[in-house]
Amino acid sequence: xxxxxFNSPEMPAKTPANPHGAGRPFWLLAELTYKCPLQCTYCSxxxxxxxxxxxxxxxxxxxxxxxxxKMGAAQLGFSGGEPLVRQDLEILxxxxxxxxxxxxxxxxxxxxxxxRVADFKAAGLDHIQVSFQASSEELNNxxxxxxxxxxxxxxxxxxxxxxxxxxxxxxxxxxxxxxEIDKIIELSIELKADFVELAIAQYxxxxxxxxxxxxxxxxQLQRAEAITNQYRxxxxxxxxxxxxxxxxxxxxRPKACMNGWGNIFLTIAPDGTALPCHSARELPIDxxxxxxxxxxxxxxxxxGFNHFRGYEWMKEPCRSCDEKEKDFxxxxxxxFKLTGDAANADPVCSKSSAHGKILQARYxxxxxxxxxxxxxxxxxxxxxxQQAALALNERNIIARS
Amino acid sequence: xxxxxxxxxxxxxSIYRLQWEDSQQxxxxxxxxxxxxxxxxxxxxMVMVDGERSVAEIISALQAKFPEAGDLTDDIVExxxxxxxxxxxxxx
Numbered sequence: 001x002x003x004x005x006f007n008s009p010e011m012p013a014k015t016p017a018n019p020h021g022a023g024r025p026f027w028l029l030a031e032l033t034y035k036c037p038l039q040c041t042y043c044s045x046x047x048x049x050x051x052x053x054x055x056x057x058x059x060x061x062x063x064x065x066x067x068x069x070k071m072g073a074a075q076l077g078f079s080g081g082e083p084l085v086r087q088d089l090e091i092l093x094x095x096x097x098x099x100x101x102x103x104x105x106x107x108x109x110x111x112x113x114x115x116r117v118a119d120f121k122a123a124g125l126d127h128i129q130v131s132f133q134a135s136s137e138e139l140n141n142x143x144x145x146x147x148x149x150x151x152x153x154x155x156x157x158x159x160x161x162x163x164x165x166x167x168x169x170x171x172x173x174x175x176x177x178x179x180e181i182d183k184i185i186e187l188s189i190e191l192k193a194d195f196v197e198l199a200i201a202q203y204x205x206x207x208x209x210x211x212x213x214x215x216x217x218x219x220q221l222q223r224a225e226a227i228t229n230q231y232r233x234x235x236x237x238x239x240x241x242x243x244x245x246x247x248x249x250x251x252x253r254p255k256a257c258m259n260g261w262g263n264i265f266l267t268i269a270p271d272g273t274a275l276p277c278h279s280a281r282e283l284p285i286d287x288x289x290x291x292x293x294x295x296x297x298x299x300x301x302x303x304g305f306n307h308f309r310g311y312e313w314m315k316e317p318c319r320s321c322d323e324k325e326k327d328f329x330x331x332x333x334x335x336f337k338l339t340g341d342a343a344n345a346d347p348v349c350s351k352s353s354a355h356g357k358i359l360q361a362r363y364x365x366x367x368x369x370x371x372x373x374x375x376x377x378x379x380x381x382x383x384x385x386q387q388a389a390l391a392l393n394e395r396n397i398i399a400r401s
Numbered sequence: 402x403x404x405x406x407x408x409x410x411x412x413x414x415s416i417y418r419l420q421w422e423d424s425q426q427x428x429x430x431x432x433x434x435x436x437x438x439x440x441x442x443x444x445x446x447m448v449m450v451d452g453e454r455s456v457a458e459i460i461s462a463l464q465a466k467f468p469e470a471g472d473l474t475d476d477i478v479e480x481x482x483x484x485x486x487x488x489x490x491x492x493x
Contacts, residue, residue: 104434
């Protein structure tokens with residue numbers, strides 16, 4: 001709207017010492033635990049699920065939330081693993097909401113009941129995102145590795161709407177469920193979702209070692225996108241908003257990952273490690289821990305967070321590229337996983353000398369969809385498979401040409 | 402968009418939460434995993450949208466609050482139209 005002359009005067013906000021001109025950490029993602037009752041093969045959690053096994057205490061989390069809020073964080077996501085595993089979740093929600101966060105619970109629905117949905121509401125929870133694996137019970141439970149998952153998810157999605165929450169449904173889409181996208185959208189309409197994320201799997205963590213089993217073919221993808229568009233037309237603004245997240249593996253230019261490294265997004269892992277995104281743990285960088293440093297020190301001045309800020313770190317072809325301010329050279333984790341050097345261009349970019357790795361992945365998807373044999377077994381995400389997953393990661397992926 | 406009448410009572414849609422953000426010195430609308438930053442005028446109008454005041458009452462309340470600003474009717478109606486189109490508000 002036009003300026004009506006009753007704008008309040010702009011006041012300069014107080015900013016801390018900020019040598020790299022970083023933005024504010026608008027989005028704080030609290031990965032409360034890596035524990036999860038499901039075993040999805042596309043999980044973005046690190047392969048090393050056991051890690052130190054340590055988790056921040058209730059008070060330590062509350063301190064993180066307080067510090068983040070003071071620094072300008074407005075969105076707080078409770079994630080995991082499965083955040084419902086934490087018995088102090090209700091306390092964390094109440095404290096965070098009282099600080100003024102918009103609180104998002106990102107959950108599989110397992111570990112929830114109507115009482116807990118109500119308790120969270122009373123604590124001030126703003127929104128619940130429920131994940132589904134598929135639109136049919138058989139496929140959903142097979143993908144989740146849990147026989148009760150689907151019925152539980154249905155019941156909880158209904159309960160979430162019944163109790164008046166905004167609800168986002170999240171479906172991670174891959175080769176085995178992409179062809180039922182029409183049924184997925186129908187289910188979302190039936191469940192009265194406000195938003196539906198049709199998120200094509202991205203290849204980090206467990207999804208990376210299972211990539212050849214997950215990446216849809218180009219034809220599958222085009223069909224799914226066309227069907228999504230048909231539903232958008234049909235719904236005409238009524239019903240859920242459909243968010244189709246296209247996979248970068250079929251692009252020629254990389255995504256502007258996280259809107260830039262250490263720009264708006266801050267993840268805290270279960271043990272307190274602070275990360276610029278939930279995959280960054282896979283990089284050969286020492287990231288700081290909230291138990292050792294203040295969040296302000298971490299965000300504005302730690303080596304880990306300043307590693308890829310600005311443009312100085314870039315190599316060719318990014319350094320002289322006229323699109324570098326648009327996509328920041330893509331994803332650092334993907335560059336590292338596919339080329340061995342996190343400062344390289346994201347191989348999704350057709351200007352990258354490693355773009356062949358992406359073409360190879362597309363070829364493998366076609367080949368496997370046509371019945372070809374894969375290179376490695378599909379590994380369910382669980383601690384039992386952890387060693388096999390780590391070994392696969394070591395020997396396989398970067399070397400494969 | 403349906404025509405807006407002075408008697409209609411706007412209310413903020415249930416998926417949005419309006420609040421003042423000190424660090425941005427502005428009102429924002431928060432929603433699942435996102436945020437709309439409102440400029441000064443938009444923020445002043447949205448604060449008046451409480452599910453009780455009608456459009457006419459919002460206009461007179463803002464005229465009273467900003468007596469120097471001249472006739473605000475068109476700006477307010479225009480903004481409420483945009484807000485309705487974007488589903489930030491609904492009419493009861």
